Amino acid sequence: MEEVRVWNVARSAGQISANYGYTISPATSGLVAYFNFAESPDGNTTVTDIVAGTYTGTLQGSPTATRVTATAPVSDPSSTMAVAATIPAATLAASLASTDNLAVAATVPVATSAIALGSTDKLTMAATVPVATMAASLVSPDYVIAVAATVPVATCAAALTSTDALTVAATIPVATSAIALGSTDFLAVAGTAPVAAMAANMTAGTNNVAFDAVVPVSTCAATLASTDAFGVVATVPGSTMTAALAADMVMVVAAISPAPTMVAALTIPFVAPPVVSPWAKLMKPRYARWARRRDGIT
């Protein structure tokens, strides 16, 4: 036998389970006697109580028992090894419960990741390989998936529901992006290539798309609905911009070249300035009504 411990308390199931495979501090509360049989030399017949020595005993019998090297799986908790794995996460099958967070820094494809996320879980992937075949399935709201990809996201098949947030930092054209956004979804695209053929499908109202483009947006075909906000930071003339703005829409253009030929069609209702009677200018206020009638103004 080894690691004999006597307590004057009823240890809980959790305490027993957590400590039975490890040595324990002799100063642990409730520990009355603790024998680890580690006295030296081995022929020593003293069996020391390492709590306070109160119950130290002696080996009895004939022949006197001798110690053997312990082979029970007992280890020093301070020597517990922390393993930093550098192997593929492809087969990772972590099942996360609500409120758990998993951060995966993978240097191999996550294409076959089978991670199942529960409500309110967050998954952050720093991937250096295509996420094209990523099959993360996001269901209820509050999911956040952040993908820092250095390859096309054209085939990204992430399905987002209302209130989900998808942030894509792409360094190549997103022209073929087929991301479908729902109401109140937010898509931020930092592109360094034309977004002309971008086919983002935005639904009416409250969708936001922010383009930080360094090439002409003249052929941008984004269709914005009322109350959508469209911000373009362009470094080339916006003269040929043909974006059609509806009433109460806001368009912000920060151009570094003249925009004289801008043909944006504003449909905001024209409000005429107030008409002033020339007679009214000459008459005292009490004759103003007469003056307006004189000028045929009612």
Added chain:
Amino acid sequence: MPIKALPFAIANSQWVSLGQTIALTGDFTVEAWVNRTLVNGGGDGFKDVVTGHSGTSGPSINFYADQARWYDGSTDQVIASATTGSGWHHHAWVRSGTSVLYYIDGVLDTSSTGTNSSTGTVNFT
């Protein structure tokens, strides 16, 4: 610090005599790693692990018929659900109020509630 163990390989002829007896009253826990191959050569005979007596009867924690038992001097308060088998296993006996619980390898195996008010003293053989 190297971890050592006592084999107590010869049946009932070796034991440790403590400087003072440890009274088992109220709640307590007794736990130890035991290798049944080393204790009594793995035989099925009555082999006390912790005793509160000097004769052949009395309260004890033992491995009679290779099953961990808590014997109160007249009856077994709790008997392990299975034989212990060979190799090292961790055993823990707990009295909490009127309940007696037996754990093997960190997992609760058997418990009973009732007349568990027996008291004794600890020695181990």
